[in-house]
Amino acid sequence: MTILTAPLSRPTARTVLWRSKLGFRQLARSVQTKAQVEYTPRDSEDEGPYEAPASVATPRQLVRYLDEFVIGQENAKKVLSVAVFNHYNRVRANFAAKLDEEQDVEWSNNEDSARLHPHPHRMPPPHMLLQSREPFPLFEKSNVLVIGPTGSGKTLLAKTLARVLDVPFSVSDATSFTQAGYVGDDVETCIQRLLQSANWDPYRASMGIVYIDEVDKIARRSGHSGTESTRDVGGEGVQQSLLRMMEGSIVTVQAKGSQAEAPPGSSEGRARNSGQRGLNMAPKPDSYNIDTSNVLFVLSGAFVGLDSVIKRRVAKGSIGFTAPLNPVSTEESSTGFMPFFTPNKSQPGSHVLDLVEPTDLVKYGFIPEFISRLPSITTLAPLTPADLRRVLTEVRGSLISQYTALFGYSGVEIKFTGGALDAICLKAAERGGGARGLRGIMESILLEPMYEVPGSNIRHVLITERVVNGLDAPGYWCKGDANKFWAAWTQEANVKAA
Ligand SMILES: Nc1ncnc2c1ncn2[C@@H]1O[C@H](COP(=O)(O)OP(=O)(O)OP(=O)(O)O)[C@@H](O)[C@H]1O
Numbered sequence: 001m002t003i004l005t006a007p008l009s010r011p012t013a014r015t016v017l018w019r020s021k022l023g024f025r026q027l028a029r030s031v032q033t034k035a036q037v038e039y040t041p042r043d044s045e046d047e048g049p050y051e052a053p054a055s056v057a058t059p060r061q062l063v064r065y066l067d068e069f070v071i072g073q074e075n076a077k078k079v080l081s082v083a084v085f086n087h088y089n090r091v092r093a094n095f096a097a098k099l100d101e102e103q104d105v106e107w108s109n110n111e112d113s114a115r116l117h118p119h120p121h122r123m124p125p126p127h128m129l130l131q132s133r134e135p136f137p138l139f140e141k142s143n144v145l146v147i148g149p150t151g152s153g154k155t156l157l158a159k160t161l162a163r164v165l166d167v168p169f170s171v172s173d174a175t176s177f178t179q180a181g182y183v184g185d186d187v188e189t190c191i192q193r194l195l196q197s198a199n200w201d202p203y204r205a206s207m208g209i210v211y212i213d214e215v216d217k218i219a220r221r222s223g224h225s226g227t228e229s230t231r232d233v234g235g236e237g238v239q240q241s242l243l244r245m246m247e248g249s250i251v252t253v254q255a256k257g258s259q260a261e262a263p264p265g266s267s268e269g270r271a272r273n274s275g276q277r278g279l280n281m282a283p284k285p286d287s288y289n290i291d292t293s294n295v296l297f298v299l300s301g302a303f304v305g306l307d308s309v310i311k312r313r314v315a316k317g318s319i320g321f322t323a324p325l326n327p328v329s330t331e332e333s334s335t336g337f338m339p340f341f342t343p344n345k346s347q348p349g350s351h352v353l354d355l356v357e358p359t360d361l362v363k364y365g366f367i368p369e370f371i372s373r374l375p376s377i378t379t380l381a382p383l384t385p386a387d388l389r390r391v392l393t394e395v396r397g398s399l400i401s402q403y404t405a406l407f408g409y410s411g412v413e414i415k416f417t418g419g420a421l422d423a424i425c426l427k428a429a430e431r432g433g434g435a436r437g438l439r440g441i442m443e444s445i446l447l448e449p450m451y452e453v454p455g456s457n458i459r460h461v462l463i464t465e466r467v468v469n470g471l472d473a474p475g476y477w478c479k480g481d482a483n484k485f486w487a488a489w490t491q492e493a494n495v496k497a498a
Contacts, residue, residue, distance in 0.1 A: 151434020
């Protein structure tokens with residue numbers, strides 16, 4: 001038995017060590033990200049001295065990076081950056097501990113150890129060596145819950161963080177999940193997507209970020225007691241399955257879509273059927289085991305109706321015990337509106353959802369065990385027309401810059417007056433889909449020029465407020481009419497200023 005296992009176990013241990021080192025190196029490289037290189041303060045004294053990028057990008061650096069892509073949502077940026085910073089420091093520490101463990105195993109298997117320990121039978125077995133080490137202080141995992149209205153930047157925040165950290169990222173919709181064994185997607189689908197995003201590398205996948213949207217839709221439905229006959233397979237059942245994964249478990253996912261399931265007619269399928277394999281086509285397993293203890297889960301949802309739950313709790317707490325959170329103005333009282341739940345005037349930008357507590361989420365329909373796996377909770381505010389204007393024009397890769405570049409490819413210059421931009425934002429705000437509505441509005445305004453311009457001699461397009469409001473057609477100018485185009489644009493700007 002010993003003779004058989006010894007030669008097998010040593011290369012295996014070495015392989016694991018090598019893979020761990022690789023994973024750690026990948027992680028170390030990825031967390032020394034753009035954010036760290038580009039946003040490390042070097043000149044300003046108040047931000048401290050420049051540090052060699054030997055650790056995860058700091059929360060401050062991450063927030064600066066997010067600022068380039070996401071307008072507003074300052075608190076959410078902070079919470080997510082801190083969560084990501086702590087999470088990846090914890091992952092680094094775990095990997096370092098794992099490396100040490102593996103080195104101990106290697107060392108105890110090494111021939112040199114026989115020389116160092118002439119009495120091998122007296123050597124402590126490897127597991128005793130590990131136990132004798134100082135126990136590593138483990139950090140608790142902090143998954144994040146993001147609450148905010150549609151189109152306010154929840155997905156954008158998580159996606160941007162994953163990009164800057166260069167870690168795999170998967171987006172799933174909780175509404176499609178059902179309890180295992182029932183029609184619908186199992187919760188493990190999100191890990192399968194993560195693996196796909198990691199290019200089927202389980203080590204990279206086990207350090208990724210899983211984003212699950214519409215999580216409010218898996219709140220327990222009222223009337224479901226959890227008995228067999230009324231099992232809530234899309235609500236509480238999903239929460240139960242998710243919480244195990246969020247805590248950290250081994251998830252087995254099938255290599256769906258990878259080589260293992262290449263269709264028989266495809267080149268990969270043909271190669272497999274004929275027993276051939278390309279030189280650089282390494283055999284891939286049919287299933288993968290992914291440890292989710294180092295996966296960061298970011299859950300999000302609009303949580304419609306949660307504000308009422310919070311209002312009720314705060315109202316209960318305030319009657320006879322505490323003063324209202326915000327002073328009630330006479331005017332507001334007369335409307336019958338509960339003013340201390342309106343945006344808090346002493347803290348601009350605050351909102352009733354900012355007062356959310358875990359008990360509110362339990363009342364909303366989540367089981368306490370599920371909520372306790374989400375210790376970081378942050379809220380996003382709805383975007384105002386002014387925010388939308390910044391989304392439209394200021395962020396990196398803004399819609400205006402995208403459409404300007406798109407027309408530029410056809411050699412056409414397109415300009416929007418300030419009035420046009422305001423009108424677009426106003427429309428988007430009225431529609432109520434947050435920044436999500438901006439693209440649809442732009443598409444409908446620009447449909448006409450995008451149809452007319454290609455193949456014509458039009459070289460300049462002007463979009464004014466009247467165009468946005470459907471009162472005028474877009475202004476077109478041909479080659480050689482640049483002066484007239486500029487004059488029209490300046491005139492529009494002056495009219496607006498007056
Ligand atoms: N705060 C923001 N700053 C910049 N762009 C934003 C912001 N919020 C939304 N957007 C834009 O709107 C689009 C939709 O945003 P996102 O997908 O993040 O919304 P969401 O809050 O996740 O909504 P949903 O709950 O409907 O999924 C993004 O692609 C982005 O271009």
